[in-house]
Amino acid sequence: MTTFQLFAVEDAGPRPLPVPADAIQFADLYRGLPLGVYDAFRTFEHNKFLYLGRHLARTERSMALLGWQYALNRPRLLQALHGLVSAAPWPELRVRIDILAEPAAFAPGGLARELIALQPFTPPPADLYERGVAVDFAADLRRDTPLAKTAEFAARRPLGGGLRMMEQTADDRPPTTDSIMPPAVVPYEYLLLDEHRRILEGSGTNFWAARDGVVYTAGEGVLEGITREILLRLIPELGIEVRLEAVGADEIATLDEAALSGSSRALLPVVSVAGQPVGDGRPGPIMRRILDAYNLFVAENVRAAI
Numbered sequence: 368m369t370t371f372q373l374f375a376v377e378d379a380g381p382r383p384l385p386v387p388a389d390a391i392q393f394a395d396l397y398r399g400l401p402l403g404v405y406d407a408f409r410t411f412e413h414n415k416f417l418y419l420g421r422h423l424a425r426t427e428r429s430m431a432l433l434g435w436q437y438a439l440n441r442p443r444l445l446q447a448l449h450g451l452v453s454a455a456p457w458p459e460l461r462v463r464i465d466i467l468a469e470p471a472a473f474a475p476g477g478l479a480r481e482l483i484a485l486q487p488f489t490p491p492p493a494d495l496y497e498r499g500v501a502v503d504f505a506a507d508l509r510r511d512t513p514l515a516k517t518a519e520f521a522a523r524r525p526l527g528g529g530l531r532m533m534e535q536t537a538d539d540r541p542p543t544t545d546s547i548m549p550p551a552v553v554p555y556e557y558l559l560l561d562e563h564r565r566i567l568e569g570s571g572t573n574f575w576a577a578r579d580g581v582v583y584t585a586g587e588g589v590l591e592g593i594t595r596e597i598l599l600r601l602i603p604e605l606g607i608e609v610r611l612e613a614v615g616a617d618e619i620a621t622l623d624e625a626a627l628s629g630s631s632r633a634l635l636p637v638v639s640v641a642g643q644p645v646g647d648g649r650p651g652p653i654m655r656r657i658l659d660a661y662n663l664f665v666a667e668n669v670r671a672a673i
Contacts, residue, residue, distance in 0.1 A: 586611025
């Protein structure tokens with residue numbers, strides 16, 4: 368099965384917690400727990416992060432949006448993150464931090480509210496960036512509080528092929544079950560729509576479109592992605608106009624390019640939406656330029672937690 372590590376964050380240092388034997392994705396680690404807010408991201412150069420402070424700030428905003436009075440102990444969390452990722456046996460890691468809605472009992476050791484989960488990380492294969500991915504709509508999926516990154520939403524969202532690729536090894540994927548299908552028949556990601564059938568974002572990504580040299584992404588009703596924040600800064604620097612406007616589900620045929628952004632994916636080209644080709648069905652030059660600029664930004668800005 369896929370290897371996971373789970374820890375409670377405490378004043379004395381991270382405390383190892385038991386991992387369910389049947390866990391094949393992060394969400395499986397939290398079954399039966401009082402779900403709260405979370406964030407997930409990858410490491411670079413084994414123990415470095417991109418804009419880690421922004422991730423923690425978003426976690427704090429999420430708690431505030433839910434009306435919590437809980438104060439995150441940033442120095443303690445940063446110390447725990449640095450020690451855990453530095454000691455981890457894998458070259459790169461996916462990291463998830465959770466702040467539970469209330470303390471939960473773990474044996475041995477008692478109550479815990481702040482958790483850190485780790486698993487080995489492999490970036491999306493290079494050929495995905497060369498040929499692009501297919502996505503579909505999750506028409507009935509909604510975020511109750513779009514600006515809050517809640518674990519409840521992560522637990523109920525459909526598991527797209529991209530998340531399966533990152534969180535499950537080949538041995539974890541049965542040929543077919545009611546809940547897990549072969550990656551070839553599962554869209555890479557599912558897109559959320561608003562009440563006017565405008566494309567908001569992916570279930571774990573932000574969505575981008577290009578038309579007539581202009582880049583579009585939804586400006587409201589979406590999670591404030593950290594990668595999105597960086598791209599909104601970089602795109603104008605490339606001389607490309609960007610508009611905070613959602614494109615409609617009925618506008619796919621008018622698009623030249625599309626892409627998904629996220630901490631673990633960077634900027635991944637989308638070549639098909641709900642079975643309809645985007646542009647000529649191949650990744651295009653605009654998203655490629657943006658990806659190149661993003662990769663350079665990453666190389667210059669990754670930092671250790673402490």
